[in-house]
Amino acid sequence: MLLTAFAAIRRGEREKHRNLMLTNLGVSIVFLVCYVLQVSTVGHKSFPGDDWVRVVFLTILTTHTILAVCLVPLVLRTFFLAIRQRFTEHRRIARITFPIWLYVSVTGVVIYWMVNHLRPYA
Numbered sequence: 798m799l800l801t802a803f804a805a806i807r808r809g810e811r812e813k814h815r816n817l818m819l820t821n822l823g824v825s826i827v828f829l830v831c832y833v834l835q836v837s838t839v840g841h842k843s844f845p846g847d848d849w850v851r852v853v854f855l856t857i858l859t860t861h862t863i864l865a866v867c868l869v870p871l872v873l874r875t876f877f878l879a880i881r882q883r884f885t886e887h888r889r890i891a892r893i894t895f896p897i898w899l900y901v902s903v904t905g906v907v908i909y910w911m912v913n914h915l916r917p918y919a
C-alpha cells in the first residue's frame with residue numbers, strides 16, 4: 798500500500814496518494830493496538846539459539862525498533878504538512894519518512910516470520 802501510494806504521487810494522482818496514505822496510517826494504528834494487546838496478554842517471545850541466525854535476527858530487530866520509534870514523529874509531521882498544504886516541506890520530509898516506513902513495515906513481517914516460523918520458540 799505504501800508503494801502504491803508512492804507510485805500514485807509520482808503519476809500526479811494526489812487524491813489517490815492522500816487516500817492510500819490515510820489508509821496506511823489507519824492500518825498502522827490498528828496494528829499498534831493489536832501489538833500492545835498481544836504483548837500485554839501473551840508477553841514477549843525470545844529468539845532461541847546462539848548462532849549467526851540470532852545475530853541477524855537481533856540486528857534486524859534493533860534497527861526495526863529504533864526506526865519504528867523515530868517513525869512516529871516523522872509520520873505525524875509528514876501528515877501535518879500535507880494537511881496544511883505545505884507541500885514543498887511535505888515532499889522534503891516525506892522523502893525521509895517514506896523509506897523508513899517501508900523498512901519498518903518489511904522488517905516487521907520478517908521478524909514475525911523469524912519468530913513464528915523460522916525458529917518457533919518451543
Ligand code: HEM
Nearest residue numbers: 806811815818872875876879880884885888891892894895
Ligand atoms: C505519512 C504520510 C505520507 C507520506 C510518507 C507521503 C509521501 C510522499 C512522498 C515521498 C512524496 C514525494 C514524491 C516525489 O518524490 O515526487 C509526496 C508528495 C506529495 N504528497 Fe505525500 N505522503 C504522505 C501523506 C500525504 C497526504 C495525507 C497528502 C494529502 C493531504 C499528501 C499529498 C502529497 C502531495 C500533494 C505531494 C506532491 C508535492 C509536490 O510535488 O509538491 N501526502 N508524498
